[in-house]
Amino acid sequence: MEKIGCTIHRIRIEKGLTQKEVYGKIVSRSFASRFEKGANDIGASKLFLILDNLAISADELRYIQQNYQPSPLEQALLTVMKAYAAQNFPAISQWIQEHSHSPHAYDKLVSSYASILLLAYDHSSIGITTTTRPIYLHLQQAKMWTIQELKLVNILVPIVATTKGLSALHPLTERMVANCLHYQTKWGDPFNVLNNLVEFYGTLLQTYLNFHDYQAARQLKSKITALNSHNLNWDGRLAQQFWIGIWELYFGDWTLGNELLDEVTALEKRHKPRIDNTLFAIRKLRTQAAKTYRQ
Amino acid sequence: MEKIGCTIHRIRIEKGLTQKEVYGKIVSRSFASRFEKGANDIGASKLFLILDNLAISADELRYIQQNYQPSPLEQALLTVMKAYAAQNFPAISQWIQEHSHSPHAYDKLVSSYASILLLAYDHSSIGITTTTRPIYLHLQQAKMWTIQELKLVNILVPIVATTKGLSALHPLTERMVANCLHYQTKWGDPFNVLNNLVEFYGTLLQTYLNFHDYQAARQLKSKITALNSHNLNWDGRLAQQFWIGIWELYFGDWTLGNELLDEVTALEKRHKPRIDNTLFAIRKLRTQAAKTYRQ
DNA sequence: ATGTAGACTTCGGTCGACC
DNA sequence: AGGTCGACCGAAGTCTACA
Numbered sequence: 001m002e003k004i005g006c007t008i009h010r011i012r013i014e015k016g017l018t019q020k021e022v023y024g025k026i027v028s029r030s031f032a033s034r035f036e037k038g039a040n041d042i043g044a045s046k047l048f049l050i051l052d053n054l055a056i057s058a059d060e061l062r063y064i065q066q067n068y069q070p071s072p073l074e075q076a077l078l079t080v081m082k083a084y085a086a087q088n089f090p091a092i093s094q095w096i097q098e099h100s101h102s103p104h105a106y107d108k109l110v111s112s113y114a115s116i117l118l119l120a121y122d123h124s125s126i127g128i129t130t131t132t133r134p135i136y137l138h139l140q141q142a143k144m145w146t147i148q149e150l151k152l153v154n155i156l157v158p159i160v161a162t163t164k165g166l167s168a169l170h171p172l173t174e175r176m177v178a179n180c181l182h183y184q185t186k187w188g189d190p191f192n193v194l195n196n197l198v199e200f201y202g203t204l205l206q207t208y209l210n211f212h213d214y215q216a217a218r219q220l221k222s223k224i225t226a227l228n229s230h231n232l233n234w235d236g237r238l239a240q241q242f243w244i245g246i247w248e249l250y251f252g253d254w255t256l257g258n259e260l261l262d263e264v265t266a267l268e269k270r271h272k273p274r275i276d277n278t279l280f281a282i283r284k285l286r287t288q289a290a291k292t293y294r295q
Numbered sequence: 296m297e298k299i300g301c302t303i304h305r306i307r308i309e310k311g312l313t314q315k316e317v318y319g320k321i322v323s324r325s326f327a328s329r330f331e332k333g334a335n336d337i338g339a340s341k342l343f344l345i346l347d348n349l350a351i352s353a354d355e356l357r358y359i360q361q362n363y364q365p366s367p368l369e370q371a372l373l374t375v376m377k378a379y380a381a382q383n384f385p386a387i388s389q390w391i392q393e394h395s396h397s398p399h400a401y402d403k404l405v406s407s408y409a410s411i412l413l414l415a416y417d418h419s420s421i422g423i424t425t426t427t428r429p430i431y432l433h434l435q436q437a438k439m440w441t442i443q444e445l446k447l448v449n450i451l452v453p454i455v456a457t458t459k460g461l462s463a464l465h466p467l468t469e470r471m472v473a474n475c476l477h478y479q480t481k482w483g484d485p486f487n488v489l490n491n492l493v494e495f496y497g498t499l500l501q502t503y504l505n506f507h508d509y510q511a512a513r514q515l516k517s518k519i520t521a522l523n524s525h526n527l528n529w530d531g532r533l534a535q536q537f538w539i540g541i542w543e544l545y546f547g548d549w550t551l552g553n554e555l556l557d558e559v560t561a562l563e564k565r566h567k568p569r570i571d572n573t574l575f576a577i578r579k580l581r582t583q584a585a586k587t588y589r590q
Numbered sequence: 591a592t593g594t595a596g597a598c599t600t601c602g603g604t605c606g607a608c609c
Numbered sequence: 610a611g612g613t614c615g616a617c618c619g620a621a622g623t624c625t626a627c628a
Contacts, residue, residue, distance in 0.1 A: 042602075
């Protein structure tokens with residue numbers, strides 16, 4: 001693996017910056033030279049200051065340093081998430097098997113995450129196992145969630161509803177909202193956590209409908225529309241529009257609902273294979289169910 | 296500012312992980328303890344390994360450590376970008392003024408970026424100044440671009456076309472493509488640089504049309520469609536659809552073009568105030584120009 | 591499983607000078 | 610502007626042991 005200093009050297013040269021500009025008053029001139037040669041490591045807090053001067057993020061530095069590859073953790077997560085998106089559950093099982101005795105600590109974490117994905121897929125047959133229990137409990141108990149938790153919590157919703165009842169969803173929702181708020185700045189939503197919140201509301205809506213708690217479902221619209229669309233990207237805005245569309249089918253203007261949904265599915269239809277096939281399945285299912293409900 | 300170790304301690308506790316799990320064979324047990332107390336800094340490469348075990352990115356760690364705020368560099372960039380998005384050019388000028396004698400090295404970089412934004416707005420009156428020349432030259436000479444450059448290069452297109460002629464756009468395009476390729480992994484596009492590439496092609500299309508180089512413009516469609524939409528997010532896919540729509544107005548199926556554009560603008564119309572007002576302006580302008588061209 | 595403390599070593603980091 | 614060398618210091622980091 002290339003030393004951090006060498007990577008920084010390359011970037012600095014390409015950017016046409018001098019050592020003085022980049023290292024300023026952070027480290028001495030002679031150390032800067034030895035550091036860029038790869039002879040020394042550097043203190044983390046100093047590195048962060050240097051990265052600011054280089055106008056590069058810590059994540060990108062790592063990515064470049066590792067020969068333009070995501071971190072091992074990212075790689076593991078992306079592999080699992082990709083299998084999940086493709087509904088390839090055997091591949092997830094296999095991944096867990098292969099990494100069950102990994103020397104890397106983060107593989108245990110990813111295994112937990114992967115187990116939850118399997119759990120979400122078919123919690124009746126798999127149930128909460130010893131692998132999934134720690135992270136299942138953690139997600140319920142921890143006050144502070146990081147991006148990883150925010151990404152995962154929405155697949156936990158149906159599981160919580162089944163095992164602890166619908167009432168357990170209220171505190172979960174509150175924590176989700178509170179934690180997403182932590183990641184809002186006056187410049188917007190740098191980590192795009194609001195997209196996860198939209199998806200969370202979507203899963204919540206589906207769950208309430210599945211359990212026939214129509215009153216709770218009805219109250220969700222105001223929460224979904226309350227999200228300022230200017231702080232979302234188009235991924236979030238389309239999800240927002242989709243779930244409002246579904247809501248309208250049940251509780252609002254049937255025509256408007258179909259308009260909203262048409263606009264979203266029209267975009268999907270432009271892409272082969274589909275970006276997200278589940279949208280069509282959900283719409284079909286909900287259209288039928290909404291008709292029944294309205295009678 | 297809270298010490299890095301203290302932040303990591305909080306995150307570790309919240310995640311319910313033991314020191315052994317997180318620090319493994321990276322540092323000794325006793326050092327881990329002192330580090331989390333904030334008594335010591337830590338080597339950068341060791342920190343990265345620890346972050347993997349914590350399942351958190353370096354960027355997020357920094358964000359949390361700084362009390363849930365982006366890095367100073369990010370803050371500066373976001374401020375300028377926001378002003379640009381709002382077409383608030385006086386605010387950008389003012390920002391450059393206020394930070395022209397900043398002690399922070401990165402403020403010079405952001406000033407360069409901001410100057411280019413102004414340049415892109417009205418290069419006839421402002422011209423290439425001493426502030427903008429370094430970065431203007433840099434973007435043309437550097438082989439390696441980081442995310443920052445990839446974000447900025449598309450606003451440079453019209454400037455390059457005016458000052459160096461349309462032929463200069465070919466090598467620029469090649470470098471743009473090559474650099475975006477660096478950021479593609481087998482798991483997709485982790486930094487979403489392909490969105491920048493779509494926007495680049497859009498600017499390119501506009502520029503060719505403005506300069507009446509219809510042959511070059513006609514060849515752009517294959518490049519835009521060549522981008523696999525599955526590696527884009529919806530921001531990118533919508534931009535892709537929009538620019539293909541514009542292309543169709545000139546060189547392809549007029550009806551199809553309007554269909555594509557209608558789908559995109561229909562989404563825009565759902566949001567007040569508009570997410571991106573320029574879409575409507577561009578469409579209006581191009582519809583007229585395309586009619587003329589077709590005659 | 592973690593905090594503390596002392597003794598100890600390594601290496602991150604400075605300074606000055608020379609090229 | 611930046612690479613290098615030697616001398617030097619303090620902080621990073623280990624080990625052992627006790628709590």
